[in-house]
Amino acid sequence: xxxxxxxxKIYPNGTEALKNIxxxxxxxxxxxxxxxxxxxxxxxxxxxxHEEKASFGKISVNGFDMMKIKNRKVPYLRRTMGIVFQDFRxxxxxxxxxxxxxxxxxxxxxxxxxxxRVKSVIELVGLNGKxxxxxxxxxxGEQQRVSLARALVNKPELIIADEPTGNIDPKxxxxxxxxxxxxxxxxxTVIVVTHEHELVREFGGRVIIIKxxxxxxxxxxxxxxxxxxxxxGDVGT
Numbered sequence: 001x002x003x004x005x006x007x008x009k010i011y012p013n014g015t016e017a018l019k020n021i022x023x024x025x026x027x028x029x030x031x032x033x034x035x036x037x038x039x040x041x042x043x044x045x046x047x048x049x050h051e052e053k054a055s056f057g058k059i060s061v062n063g064f065d066m067m068k069i070k071n072r073k074v075p076y077l078r079r080t081m082g083i084v085f086q087d088f089r090x091x092x093x094x095x096x097x098x099x100x101x102x103x104x105x106x107x108x109x110x111x112x113x114x115x116x117r118v119k120s121v122i123e124l125v126g127l128n129g130k131x132x133x134x135x136x137x138x139x140x141g142e143q144q145r146v147s148l149a150r151a152l153v154n155k156p157e158l159i160i161a162d163e164p165t166g167n168i169d170p171k172x173x174x175x176x177x178x179x180x181x182x183x184x185x186x187x188x189t190v191i192v193v194t195h196e197h198e199l200v201r202e203f204g205g206r207v208i209i210i211k212x213x214x215x216x217x218x219x220x221x222x223x224x225x226x227x228x229x230x231x232x233g234d235v236g237t
Contacts, residue, residue: 001027001189002048007057009043017043019213030184032200033193035210041193044210045162049083050074062157079107082151086163088143090135097131100150121149125179141172148179159183161192165199177203
């Protein structure tokens with residue numbers, strides 16, 4: 001699904017953000033990307049979504065050659081992934097329903113299909129009754145749930161969550177992570193970038209530590225959280 005071979009990224013000012021990285025992330029994996037500020041985590045993500053292009057090496061994401069992809073093909077790449085941002089990036093003038101539906105309308109899905117799918121993901125993330133609320137009427141945790149629902153609505157192969165718990169309280173952080181684990185258990189590949197080591201210890205799985213632009217460690221750690229702990233009645237994707 002994601003393949004990097006000898007990938008380096010050097011910015012015009014001479015900063016070498018990534019240095020000769022090689023790794024694979026397979027379909028269905030749940031992966032934490034951790035590391036200190038300035039380690040190269042953000043650059044790594046930008047390469048995956050083609051906000052940046054590697055200086056050297058080879059990258060393949062969901063079947064797309066990231067070193068050769070044409071600009072007109074980038075929207076098709078991004079349709080295979082859903083992105084959850086730390087700062088939510090919701091549209092202030094739209095309510096919850098329309099913020100989520102926007103992602104489907106952008107690719108021309110019919111309204112009947114949009115209505116059914118949006119209802120499903122609203123239930124999944126626990127926002128029933130909030131459909132008509134605007135972002136400024138929601139808590140930070142609720143806004144992050146909208147962001148997650150929007151990332152899920154087009155049934156992507158891959159979810160990339162960039163510090164998804166950075167602007168929400170600890171209890172809601174756990175709930176967002178729990179939802180990501182549930183989504184992963186249904187077959188979607190999930191990559192979470194975080195600096196919150198407690199969450200990594202709690203949820204476990206594969207952990208890639210990036211430090212100084214290189215992969216310092218790539219291990220699997222035991223999980224404390226178990227999907228069986230989830231509430232009854234949770235809705236699938």
